[in-house]
Amino acid sequence: MQDSVLYEKTGRIALLTLNRPEKLNALDYATNDLLMALLDRIEEDEGIGAVILTGAGDRAFSAGGDIHEFTESIRRGTEEAVREFCRRGQRMTARIEAFPKPVIAAVNGIAFGGGCEITEAAHLAIASQDAVFAKPEINIGIPPTFGGTQRLPRLAGRKHALELLLTGDTFGPGRAYEMGLVNEVVPGDRLIEAAFAMAERILRHSPLAAARIIAAVTRGLNTTIDEGLLIEREQFARMCASQDVHEGLDAWIARRTPVYAGR
Structure with a gap:
């Protein structure tokens, strides 16, 4: 059986690919769990400084x-549905x-x-010109379950989010960009190249500083x-x-490129 998430390491960048193209890369429980396991592995690998997540096909x-x-x-009951589906998905996007x-x-x-909810949870996102987004859960009688009722309003504003959540309508990459759901829209044949280029721009800097910025933003958004x-x-x-802050300051004063651990 093929892995439902593919892992590839290029330099200091990990590429994770959701790999169920025949199912439009739907997130079954096994895929969700494998993605979590791979993120654990990547976090422990000091040689990796950034992650790109995409879909196969x-x-x-x-x-x-x-x-x-x-x-x-x-069908097995509310308690099981909440535990197996909702909590599992929320843990994944929170991770x-x-x-x-x-x-x-x-x-x-x-x-x-859930694909849109992963995009909402990711720190940065680049969309192909062919990308299509939707919050279609209302079409099957449920609210979003992987954090979509919370993250989309924070990104796009309450009224934009409620329009999409309550209608289930599709929307294109242009609107996703305008609402702050994605950072950039590029031609499809340049998507992975653009994602790697963004990662490389980040990897010029201290990985510890990046981690501290992510922590401050993620925690701070939900506080006063x-x-x-x-x-x-x-x-x-x-x-x-x-040590990174001393290296960064010394390099700036000496007008040289800083060298951080792990680079």
């Missing part, structure tokens, strides 16, 4: 949760959102439901500004005790 990034599979969970290394979603086609500023100070204090 030319049709889909991910069409969302595997409807046939979670239908069976729902992506709080991952200490930058995660870039390279959206190469359909990004519906005063609490967020406290989080920011905490992350700054953690950097002050690191």
Whole structure:
């Protein structure tokens, strides 16, 4: 049986590919669990500084949760459906959102439901001109379950988000860009190249500083500004005790390129 998530390491960048193209890369439980396991492996690998997540084939990034599979969970009862489907998906998107290394979603086609929610959770996202997004859960009588009712309003604003959540309508990469769901829209044949280029721009800098920035932003978004500023100070204090901050300052003063551990 082929792996439902492919892993490839190029230099300091890990490429993860959702690999169920015949199912439009739908997120069944096994795929979800394998993705989590690979993220654990990547976090422990000091030689990796950034992650790109995309979909196999030319049709889909991910069409969302595997409807046939979670239908069976729902039929077995509410408690099982919440545990097997909802909590599993929420853990996965929360893991992506709080991952200490930058995660870039390279959206190469359909990004519906859980596929859109992965895009929302990723730190950065680039969309192909062929990408199509939707929040279609309402069409089957459920709300989004992988964090879509919470992250999309924070990205796009309440009214934009509610329009998409309540209608289930599709929307293109242009609107996704305007709402802040993606950072860039590129031709399909340049998508992975553009994602790698973005990762390389990040990898010029201290990996510890990147992790501290991600932590401050992720935690701070869900607090008041005063609490967020406290989080920011905490992350700054953690950097002050690191070798990276001294290397960065010394390099700046000496007008040379800094050399950080792991680079």
